[in-house]
Amino acid sequence: xxxxxxxxxxxxxxxxxxxxxxxxxxxxxxxxxxxxxxxxxxxxxxxxxxxxxxxxxxxxxxxxxxxxxxxxxxxxxxxxxxxxxxxxxxxxxxxxxxxxxxxxxxxxxxxxxxxxxxxxxxxxxxxxxxxxxxxxxxxxxxxxxxxxxxxxxxxxxxxxxxxxxxxxxxxxxxxxxxxxxxxxxxxxxxxxxxxxxxxxxxxxxxxxxxxxxxxxxxxxxxxxxxxxxxxxxxxxxxxxxxxxxxxxxxxxxxxxxxxxxxxxxxxxxxxxxxxxxxxxxxxxxxxxxxxxxxxxxxxxxxxxxxxxxxxxxxxxxxxxxxxxxxxxxxxxxxxxxxxxxxxxxxxxxxxxxxxxxxxxxxxxxxxxxxxxxxxxxxxxxxxxxxxxxxxxxxxxxxxxxxxxxxxxxxxxxxxxxxxxxxxxxxxxxxxxx
Numbered sequence: 001x002x003x004x005x006x007x008x009x010x011x012x013x014x015x016x017x018x019x020x021x022x023x024x025x026x027x028x029x030x031x032x033x034x035x036x037x038x039x040x041x042x043x044x045x046x047x048x049x050x051x052x053x054x055x056x057x058x059x060x061x062x063x064x065x066x067x068x069x070x071x072x073x074x075x076x077x078x079x080x081x082x083x084x085x086x087x088x089x090x091x092x093x094x095x096x097x098x099x100x101x102x103x104x105x106x107x108x109x110x111x112x113x114x115x116x117x118x119x120x121x122x123x124x125x126x127x128x129x130x131x132x133x134x135x136x137x138x139x140x141x142x143x144x145x146x147x148x149x150x151x152x153x154x155x156x157x158x159x160x161x162x163x164x165x166x167x168x169x170x171x172x173x174x175x176x177x178x179x180x181x182x183x184x185x186x187x188x189x190x191x192x193x194x195x196x197x198x199x200x201x202x203x204x205x206x207x208x209x210x211x212x213x214x215x216x217x218x219x220x221x222x223x224x225x226x227x228x229x230x231x232x233x234x235x236x237x238x239x240x241x242x243x244x245x246x247x248x249x250x251x252x253x254x255x256x257x258x259x260x261x262x263x264x265x266x267x268x269x270x271x272x273x274x275x276x277x278x279x280x281x282x283x284x285x286x287x288x289x290x291x292x293x294x295x296x297x298x299x300x301x302x303x304x305x306x307x308x309x310x311x312x313x314x315x316x317x318x319x320x321x322x323x324x325x326x327x328x329x330x331x332x333x334x335x336x337x338x339x340x341x342x343x344x345x346x347x348x349x350x351x352x353x354x355x356x357x358x359x360x361x362x363x364x365x366x367x368x369x370x371x372x373x374x375x376x377x378x379x380x381x382x383x384x385x386x387x388x389x390x391x392x393x394x395x396x397x398x399x400x401x402x403x404x405x406x407x408x409x410x411x412x413x414x415x416x417x418x419x420x421x422x423x424x425x426x427x428x429x430x431x432x433x
Contacts, residue, residue: 010296010300010348010349010350010393011296011299011300013347013348014300014303014304014348014353015303017307017347017348017357018047018303018306018307018310021307021310021311021316022040022043022044022047022310024316025043025046025310025311025314025316026039026040026043028316028319029314029315029316029319043310043314046309046310046312046313046314047306047307047309047310048306048309049309049313050305050306050307050308050309050310050312050313051302051303051305051306051309052302052305053169053305053308053309054169054301054302054304054305054308054356055302055305057162057169057262057301057352057356058297058298058301058302058305058352060162060262060263060266060352061158061294061297061301061350061352061353062291062294062297062298063266063269063270064109064110064111064156064158064262064265064266064269065110065111065290065293065294065297066111066287066290066291066293066294067109067111067266067269067270067273067287067290068108068109068110068111068112068113068114068115068156068269069111069112069114069115069290069293069397070273070283070286070287070289070290071109071112071269071272071273071276072105072111072112072114072115072116072119073115073119073286073289073290074273074276074277074286075276075277076276077116077276078119081116081119081120081123082123084097084101084120085097085120085123085124085127086127088124088127088128088133089133090133090135091133091134091135091136091139091140091207092204092207092208094124094128094133094135094140094207095135095136095139095140095143095203095206095207096143096200096203096204096207097120097124098117098120098121098124098140098143098144099143099144099146099199099200099203100200101116101117101120102116102117102120102143102144102145102146102147103146103147103149103150103196103199104147105117105147106146106147106148106149106150106151106154107147107150107151107153107154107155107192108154108155108156109151109154109155109156109265109269110147110148110151110152110154110156111156111290111293112147112269113147113148113151114145114147114148114394114397114398115397115401116144116147117143117144117145117146117147117398118141118144118145118397118398118401118402119401120144121137121140121141121143121144121398121401121402121404122401122402122403124137124140125137125140125141125402136207136209137402137404138404138408138409138411138412139206139207139412141398141402141404141408141409142408142409142410142411142412142413142416143203143412144398144402145388145389145395145398145409145413145416146199146416148385148388148389148394148395149195149199149385149386149388149389149416149420150192150195150196150385151351151385152351152381152382152384152385153183153188153191153192153378153381153382153385154183154192155183155265156265157182157183157351157381158350158351158352158355159351159352159355159359159377159380159381159384160177160179160182160183160377160378160381161179161183161260161261161262161265162261162262162352162355163176163177163182163377164176164177164178164179164182164260164261164262165261165262165263169308169356170359170360170363173360173363173364173367174363174367174373177373177374177377178260179260179261181374182374182377182378185374185375185378187375187378187427187431188378190427191382191423191424191427191431194423194427195420195423195424198419198420198423199416199419199420202415202416202419206412206415228279228282229278229279229280229281229282230279231279231280231281232278232279233279233280234274234275234277234278234279234280234282234283235274235275235278237271237274237280238270238271238272238273238274238275239271239275241267241268241270241271241274242271242275244267245264245267245268245271248264273287293397296350296393297350297352297353300350300353301350301352301353301356304348304350304353304356304357305356307356307357308356308357308360311357311360311361312360317360317361317364318364320361321361321364321365321368322365322368324336324361324362324365325365325368325369328365328369329369330369330370330371333365333366333369333371334371334375334376334379334428334429334432335425335428335429337362337366337376337379337380337383338379338380338382338383338424338425338428339383340358340383341354341358341362341379341380341381341382341383341384342383342384342386342387342421343387344357344358344383344384345383345384345385345387345388345391346387346390346391349388349391349393349394351381351384351385354384355380355384358380359377359380362376362380363376363377371432372432375431375432376432379428379432382424382427382428383424386417386420386421386424387417389413389414389416389417389420390410390413390414390417392406392410395409395410
């Protein structure tokens, strides 16, 4: 089968999706009296009008990945991981340490958690090999991917942080939604706590099974380390950034946490990274290494924005929302949205890109049904993140760093998927439906 069919890249999928939405708009929104050719040109103009409208969002997504990735490669983080790894004495400890730190890192920042989990898994593999410690290296590596299972309900969630901005692209539809109604809401914190506890029990069960084979026997890629710079500009600039953040919090009169948005989170990550590296030269070298992982975001986001332009200006957005409303009820729509977000993530692996396309349709339908908007944003976030456990796109950095084949990782992440799908699905059904 693989000789005759090659699964398209995520960029190719973005192009196919653009063509698909173009055809839908041509079929369902063309006025009767207008010629198809001329209306096709008008739809093309809609696409062009939207193409550059998410440039700010694109840069925010690039930075939140790159700065988190860079932070995970800093010397303080490396030293901390070294101390923790030295205390590992069994496979259970190796798996739990990797899984818990990956979950914590992913909740803080998805790029940070992804790289942190991968580096920690690798360090554990190296130490286990030196000490002749029998561990299940594949399970340890899979545990390092768990940060991608909690990221969108965490502090770097694309949708939750974007809607907290005063002029986000859906502000005219849903207004500003501060993070105390999404990320720091009781609903989100409770469901994340239940999810983490469930995953810890699952890791305990999987890690207690009999271990076979030699640990760390896969071919791994050497991690590039930056040259140590002698300048201390990182400390100076980092301190100034934190001073400005502190002053902004003290001077703010807002009590609804709306001060926290994507820009503030990225500013915090930048300041922390500069302080951790100390040297501006070392920071920039590591940043250049991390930027390679953001290539797909840079090239694909304008195409997602073009799709949004067609949806918005052609009227297809309202038609799709009306169709979803007609096929659902206020009780079934949240679960339907959760399932659909998980499915769409296979075709649009970027949470930010998916929110740009699916978010407007979901929010339009949710408003028509009178549903709680902050909770529906979280429903989307949960669906987007849960299928990451079956989606290999964001696992590529982990596979490269650990040297573990994809099939060895995904034979365990499938357990993570079903556990999280059950917990999050029940949570959505109880709290939102």
